[in-house]
Amino acid sequence: MHISTAPAASYLQPTALSDALAALADAPYVVLAGGTDFYPGRVGKPVDDVALLDITRVADLSGISRTAEGWRIGATTTWSEVIEAPLPAVFDGLKAAARAVGGAQIQNSGTVAGNLCNASPAADGVPPLLALGAEVELASTLGTRRLPLSQFILGNRKTARAAHELVIAVLVPAWPEAARSSFIKLGTRKYLVISIVMGSAVVALDKAGRIARCGLAIGACSAAALSFDALARKLVGHTPAEAFKQLAAEDLQGLAPINDVRGSAAYRIEAAFTLAGQVLARAFEQAEGKA
Amino acid sequence: MNHPLEPGLKSLAEAGLGSIALTVNGRPALLNCAPPTRLAHALRDELGLTGTKIGCDAGDCGACTVLLDGKQVCSCITAVAQCAGREVTTIEGLAQDGKLNRLQQAFLKYGAAQCGICTPGMLMAASDLLAGNAAPTQAEVEDALGGVLCRCTGYQKIVESVLAVAHDDLTLEPPTAGRAVGSRLARLDGVSKLTGAEKYGADEYPAGALWLRVVRSPHARAGFTLGDLDAFRRKYPQIEGFITAADVPENSFCVFPVPKDQPVLADGHVRFRGEAVLGLLGERDAIIAIPEAEMPITWQPRHALTEPEEALTATGDLIHDFAPENVLCRGRVVKGDVQAAFPMAAHVVEENFRTSYVEHAYIEPEAGYAEVVSQGGQERLRLFVCTQTPYMDKEEVARVLKLPHDRVRVVPSAIGGGFGGKLDISVQPLLAVAAWKLKRPVRIVYTRPESMASTPKRHPSRIRVRLGCDKEGKLTAMDFAGDFNTGAYASWGSTVANRVPIHASGPYALPNVRALTRAVYTNNAIAGAFRGFGVPQACIATETLMDELAEKCGIDALEFRYRNAIRAGDATACGQVLQASAGLDQCLDALRPAWAGAKEASAAFNGQAIRSGSRKRRGAGLACMWYGIGNTVIANPSTMTIGLRASGRVVLYNGAQEIGQGTYTIMPQIAADALGVPVSLIDQVHSDTDLTEDAGKSSASRQTFVSGNAAKFAAEDLRRQLLQLAGTAADATLRLEGTALIAGTSRIDLQGLTPINERGDLALGSGYFNPPTVPLDADGQGVPYATFAFAAQLAEVEVDLDYGTVKVLHIHAAHDVGRAVNPTQVEGQIHGGIAQGLGLALMEEYISGKTDNLHDYLIPTVGDMPRITTYLIEDAEPLGPYGAKGVGEPALVPTAPAIYSAIRAATGVRVRLAPATPDRLKAALKAHEAGQRL
Ligand SMILES: Cc1cc2nc3c(=O)[nH]c(=O)nc-3n(C[C@H](O)[C@H](O)[C@H](O)COP(=O)(O)OP(=O)(O)OC[C@H]3O[C@@H](n4cnc5c(N)ncnc54)[C@H](O)[C@@H]3O)c2cc1C
Ligand code: FES
Numbered sequence A: 001m002h003i004s005t006a007p008a009a010s011y012l013q014p015t016a017l018s019d020a021l022a023a024l025a026d027a028p029y030v031v032l033a034g035g036t037d038f039y040p041g042r043v044g045k046p047v048d049d050v051a052l053l054d055i056t057r058v059a060d061l062s063g064i065s066r067t068a069e070g071w072r073i074g075a076t077t078t079w080s081e082v083i084e085a086p087l088p089a090v091f092d093g094l095k096a097a098a099r100a101v102g103g104a105q106i107q108n109s110g111t112v113a114g115n116l117c118n119a120s121p122a123a124d125g126v127p128p129l130l131a132l133g134a135e136v137e138l139a140s141t142l143g144t145r146r147l148p149l150s151q152f153i154l155g156n157r158k159t160a161r162a163a164h165e166l167v168i169a170v171l172v173p174a175w176p177e178a179a180r181s182s183f184i185k186l187g188t189r190k191y192l193v194i195s196i197v198m199g200s201a202v203v204a205l206d207k208a209g210r211i212a213r214c215g216l217a218i219g220a221c222s223a224a225a226l227s228f229d230a231l232a233r234k235l236v237g238h239t240p241a242e243a244f245k246q247l248a249a250e251d252l253q254g255l256a257p258i259n260d261v262r263g264s265a266a267y268r269i270e271a272a273f274t275l276a277g278q279v280l281a282r283a284f285e286q287a288e289g290k291a
Numbered sequence B: 001m002n003h004p005l006e007p008g009l010k011s012l013a014e015a016g017l018g019s020i021a022l023t024v025n026g027r028p029a030l031l032n033c034a035p036p037t038r039l040a041h042a043l044r045d046e047l048g049l050t051g052t053k054i055g056c057d058a059g060d061c062g063a064c065t066v067l068l069d070g071k072q073v074c075s076c077i078t079a080v081a082q083c084a085g086r087e088v089t090t091i092e093g094l095a096q097d098g099k100l101n102r103l104q105q106a107f108l109k110y111g112a113a114q115c116g117i118c119t120p121g122m123l124m125a126a127s128d129l130l131a132g133n134a135a136p137t138q139a140e141v142e143d144a145l146g147g148v149l150c151r152c153t154g155y156q157k158i159v160e161s162v163l164a165v166a167h168d169d170l171t172l173e174p175p176t177a178g179r180a181v182g183s184r185l186a187r188l189d190g191v192s193k194l195t196g197a198e199k200y201g202a203d204e205y206p207a208g209a210l211w212l213r214v215v216r217s218p219h220a221r222a223g224f225t226l227g228d229l230d231a232f233r234r235k236y237p238q239i240e241g242f243i244t245a246a247d248v249p250e251n252s253f254c255v256f257p258v259p260k261d262q263p264v265l266a267d268g269h270v271r272f273r274g275e276a277v278l279g280l281l282g283e284r285d286a287i288i289a290i291p292e293a294e295m296p297i298t299w300q301p302r303h304a305l306t307e308p309e310e311a312l313t314a315t316g317d318l319i320h321d322f323a324p325e326n327v328l329c330r331g332r333v334v335k336g337d338v339q340a341a342f343p344m345a346a347h348v349v350e351e352n353f354r355t356s357y358v359e360h361a362y363i364e365p366e367a368g369y370a371e372v373v374s375q376g377g378q379e380r381l382r383l384f385v386c387t388q389t390p391y392m393d394k395e396e397v398a399r400v401l402k403l404p405h406d407r408v409r410v411v412p413s414a415i416g417g418g419f420g421g422k423l424d425i426s427v428q429p430l431l432a433v434a435a436w437k438l439k440r441p442v443r444i445v446y447t448r449p450e451s452m453a454s455t456p457k458r459h460p461s462r463i464r465v466r467l468g469c470d471k472e473g474k475l476t477a478m479d480f481a482g483d484f485n486t487g488a489y490a491s492w493g494s495t496v497a498n499r500v501p502i503h504a505s506g507p508y509a510l511p512n513v514r515a516l517t518r519a520v521y522t523n524n525a526i527a528g529a530f531r532g533f534g535v536p537q538a539c540i541a542t543e544t545l546m547d548e549l550a551e552k553c554g555i556d557a558l559e560f561r562y563r564n565a566i567r568a569g570d571a572t573a574c575g576q577v578l579q580a581s582a583g584l585d586q587c588l589d590a591l592r593p594a595w596a597g598a599k600e601a602s603a604a605f606n607g608q609a610i611r612s613g614s615r616k617r618r619g620a621g622l623a624c625m626w627y628g629i630g631n632t633v634i635a636n637p638s639t640m641t642i643g644l645r646a647s648g649r650v651v652l653y654n655g656a657q658e659i660g661q662g663t664y665t666i667m668p669q670i671a672a673d674a675l676g677v678p679v680s681l682i683d684q685v686h687s688d689t690d691l692t693e694d695a696g697k698s699s700a701s702r703q704t705f706v707s708g709n710a711a712k713f714a715a716e717d718l719r720r721q722l723l724q725l726a727g728t729a730a731d732a733t734l735r736l737e738g739t740a741l742i743a744g745t746s747r748i749d750l751q752g753l754t755p756i757n758e759r760g761d762l763a764l765g766s767g768y769f770n771p772p773t774v775p776l777d778a779d780g781q782g783v784p785y786a787t788f789a790f791a792a793q794l795a796e797v798e799v800d801l802d803y804g805t806v807k808v809l810h811i812h813a814a815h816d817v818g819r820a821v822n823p824t825q826v827e828g829q830i831h832g833g834i835a836q837g838l839g840l841a842l843m844e845e846y847i848s849g850k851t852d853n854l855h856d857y858l859i860p861t862v863g864d865m866p867r868i869t870t871y872l873i874e875d876a877e878p879l880g881p882y883g884a885k886g887v888g889e890p891a892l893v894p895t896a897p898a899i900y901s902a903i904r905a906a907t908g909v910r911v912r913l914a915p916a917t918p919d920r921l922k923a924a925l926k927a928h929e930a931g932q933r934l
């Protein structure tokens, strides 16, 4: 494909996905969704010095729908739309995360896909979607591809998205109806706060009350939130009570928090262990009908 | 997020050209701006709808909240192109047919707007909620308002107002003649704050005003040279002018007479990150488009002395040549013999404490404009600016421009929060120099990071205290030493260094005191005035030790304080014998039931928690404070005048700057009762250095006490003159009926009288008050203040032992205010002070370059506030107007130590470093569990 530069002042607002993809194929437009990450980075600076591709009017990107394999969250779905959508209980963790994103205004504008594409280590949407086993669907004029979320976010502000690609949806696999989830965010204040640590757990129990499937992810303690798949596999077949006995510090390997204004690394790592236990406990309680 | 677009619009937006059509407040509107323009800017600049405020341009404060198709969004981070074909509602769209809607009425009635800068955002967020949920719960209200920050109110009255919409009778009953003082009169400047009509610093500017962009130092300490400005201008022809140090007639300023240590624009070297070095003028968008990296400045960074320890010991490495050891000023109060007293004490405790830089975080960044106007054949400088101190601004600007004072006029804008931060000089001289040089109007609005980096903060402190008492628990001695980091320039550092030792003893009778302070220069952010001038930092240290001493004596913490409370007739550490109105004992008495209840409740909770394995613990704690009202010794007079017009209306020339604290309501209340007319007959001329007399600064909690007296005396003077005019006795009643003055039995037609001045006043009363003080000697002995406010606060908290997080559940605040001239406003001050105290205690820490925005610098949101119960103690001050003292700063002082006291009761951990963020508290909890000291 050829590389050209978009005129600096241009602002595209297509309604058809094909137009959006054609634009991206043509030039490295900056994608604009809710703008809640775009504008704060430009305080006191111009906002019209980059070419913008506003995707909020692309019909095919909006809304949450049921698919054969599970659920499809369109790229421009806002956090408020997630909160209001009639979704199964396994989405409760994601909804709790949605309610914890900024304040109501941010939830009304900010999008799920924007949160993933921005790839902040503290993005609240990432742990619940990791725990749910979500995938990201990318499209370009060359076609579409799907990546597990853990392979999409590569690090702090780094994703696997190529400049000519657009994230068009987040895909969540179906879970048994009885599956439940949880989300806990640790921050220094109630609203408008970036997480010091946050995490999410999802669990489905079989008829015997044993763990049939589960997921656990912790954010803000590594360059990208981590999903603990090996631990999740290890817990399968155990009752929740047994599962807790299985938990060991090694299960959460890979957490490598930094010191910053929100908290020290030592604090984060300890809080992450506590929080991991708590999100699992909550998801288990929900699944066992105890909460 | 998907919205059908009208045909035709799409192609325009796609091309990035032409206008964007939308509906604003029910009317069609066309915006001619670039598609990604921030909606907030378009509303304000294109449509003149300045009711929508900008506090950060980053989604962090919510002041810009509007409704987009009925849903609240931050208009500062919304592209106008995304609003095409949609409906936007702003604060200007709320009142219908000039009548406030119920939500606005509730805000007015319950005092939900103080400075009013967050009010548009609050109203819009609440409107979104109420449209879908007419009778929400408190939790729903909090969720809806969670994205709007308020720095003034502590949120309680805002939440009450939103809840009241569903049920309450919202009519207002104005007080009748003689009943204004003590009434809950709604703010007289309330309506304009609730409709968006009020003009703040950024809301008004002359056509053609140039934008001033200030280029600031990225280094904490550096030499620099400016390159070829002409060449720079050839490269960027949008630059219409520059200001540099060479353009400043007298390039130094300070709020204090000495040392005038801060340059308007740095001359060759900078002393802190954020210092102004160069000003660029031109059209706003064109000027801000010039990349920072292109500035023609060469830097030679030097080693920065950022902490007082280093600055004090950096022999010969002086930040200012005139300040040996980098000490700006020392404060000293010595009474009795501390050295002799400690060996005799039955119990002694000692500890070190540290506090951090705290940012005022008013939601309105500094803003204003300056213009040169010609008057009487002379050029004068007119300055429109958000300020707590118009008269000082006038003097400072005249000094910098080397102009006589009468050639400068300061017209204060409405002010969106100050708290001491706008008691300083920021945009004023920069605007003045630029407008004077270019002879063009010049405007500026600081960005949030610019405001945070360049303006003063609360002083970080390092304090060591030793406290002793006898067997009976009577305090015998205090040894206090405090270093305050005043940053690169003096600002109000001397006031802090002087006020702290006077207050160090706390509101207790103490025979032996030694209190020494230093304000230390560093290459860090400037520290200046912030609600309490250092006293809140000292109070953390001393109140923590009061608890420990009480424990050592085996005496209840309230009882211990009660025994030691200073009372009328006792001498302070300065040797001042308090004559009256020392109500700490009454404050403590008021808290006794809540104290017993809170201790019992937390014990019960903890018992249950331990049994159930919960990791939550509760505790209750106390702290007391006192606070000298007005300037420390230095004269701080106020003058007020009040006239009667032929219309039968009274005009109060009110120079007591309103900063949200209510002077534009309280002064008329006082004047109305002193004159004997209903407050509804009083109009006001608000502070303007050409039109009102000097009523001093809105600082040091002085306005109600000092200017309130001046207003009272002025009204009494007018009353005397009017009774004389009517030839009636001095105690006759006085009434105004239409255009007639009725005094006793005589009736005068005002229309028949000749005005005494060109403003049309038929008679003018004048009042002056300067609180009586006696200068302090070398040991700090004297009478620093005419009166003191007293308070005791009780905090109930819940600590999560796993995470080190603290939820403040309830604060009981008992304040001796002498007399509550307006109880609603007194409560509002207390709530707001508690919110700031909570922030200081738990989350607020300014770190230059790291927390220069409201995203990383955290202040309490609506969800972080406890329930607050206020107890107003009215131990009348004979010197005060109707017995009133002040409450602005006192509200904040005891909150942080009360919270720390409660944390200690809950967990055993003593907080020695503010703020007690979760990571710090968790570390302290772990050390405590391990039996270590941290
Ligand atoms: C005050 C405030 C508070 C906040 N609080 C939180 C919080 O608590 N937790 C949290 O996680 N986040 C928070 N955020 C961050 C932000 O709101 C979220 O990350 C949000 O979900 C981003 O979505 P958006 O649509 O606004 O992104 P935008 O700003 O529009 O875009 C973000 C980035 O993603 C790219 N992008 C967006 N969509 C696509 C797409 N479909 N395909 C390819 N690239 C795309 C953009 O180019 C841009 O680089 C906060 C932001 C603010 C301003
Ligand atoms: S100005 Fe928009 S959120 Fe602060």
Ligand code: FES
Binding pocket: B112, B113, B114, B115, B116, B117, B118, B119, B149, B150, B151, B152, B153, B363, B416, B417, B660
């Ligand atoms: S009234 Fe809310 S910020 Fe001032």
